[in-house]
Amino acid sequence: AQSVTQLGxxxxxxxxxxxxxxxxxxxxxxxxxxxxxxxxxxxxxxLLKYTSAATLVKGINGFEAEFKKSETSFHLTKPSAHxxxxxxxxxxxxxxxxxxxxxxxxxxxxxxxx
Amino acid sequence: DAGVIQSPRHEVTEMGQEVTLRCKPISGHDYLFxxxxxxxxxxxxxxxxxxxxxxxxxxxxxxxxxxKMPNASFSTLKIQPSEPRDSAVYxxxxxxxxxxxxxxxxxxxxxxxx
Numbered sequence: 517a518q519s520v521t522q523l524g525x526x527x528x529x530x531x532x533x534x535x536x537x538x539x540x541x542x543x544x545x546x547x548x549x550x551x552x553x554x555x556x557x558x559x560x561x562x563l564l565k566y567t568s569a570a571t572l573v574k575g576i577n578g579f580e581a582e583f584k585k586s587e588t589s590f591h592l593t594k595p596s597a598h599x600x601x602x603x604x605x606x607x608x609x610x611x612x613x614x615x616x617x618x619x620x621x622x623x624x625x626x627x628x629x630x
Numbered sequence: 631d632a633g634v635i636q637s638p639r640h641e642v643t644e645m646g647q648e649v650t651l652r653c654k655p656i657s658g659h660d661y662l663f664x665x666x667x668x669x670x671x672x673x674x675x676x677x678x679x680x681x682x683x684x685x686x687x688x689x690x691x692x693x694x695x696x697x698k699m700p701n702a703s704f705s706t707l708k709i710q711p712s713e714p715r716d717s718a719v720y721x722x723x724x725x726x727x728x729x730x731x732x733x734x735x736x737x738x739x740x741x742x743x744x
Contacts, residue, residue, distance in 0.1 A: 548730055559735035567730035617663050617675035
């Protein structure tokens with residue numbers, strides 16, 4: 517079975533500071549990993565995805581994530597936080613082999629301090 | 631493309647009533663997924679379809695829940711009878727079914743059962 521752990525249900529950073537949201541996964545086969553963002557009262561929007569092509573993945577809005585197999589991690593980063601980044605962020609995993617549903621982490625609420 | 635369409639966006643009903651949530655996937659997407667989001671359990675996969683056929687319904691919580699996909703452009707999730715613990719946001723998502731594909735989410739239906 518696959519699982520995702522997101523460390524920190526809430527993360528607060530100052531505007532302009534580095535954003536780091538942590539995600540660790542468990543999967544018995546090479547995984548496909550995704551980061552989604554959810555703004556209030558909206559659906560989930562894809563930020564980026566890892567599909568084994570490159571370990572450093574760049575996404576929208578200046579976010580990127582690095583796949584580290586040895587650490588089973590896929591942490592999300594952004595060099596400089598903006599007020600508009602305040603949202604809920606979800607890491608998700610899908611084990612290869614089929615079009616199965618995603619297994620999501622519990623989410624991290626990102627707060628941006630002015 | 632209009633994206634995944636869900637209706638209604640908000641539903642308030644009394645315990646014991648039947649509730650029907652609706653979803654129109656993106657045209658050309660062969661896979662359709664239903665998720666439920668609650669504070670306690672996060673995002674959970676309920677059921678998914680491939681070419682209108684249910685593939686995995688192991689996430690459906692009880693017999694009170696049922697889902698159908700009568701054609702490629704329409705799916706319903708029905709709860710009968712509804713209970714207060716069914717209160718949640720229900721998301722529909724779709725994709726083409728390639729293993730590396732992300733899922734495209736609708737805006738969700740916020741269900742409140744009183």
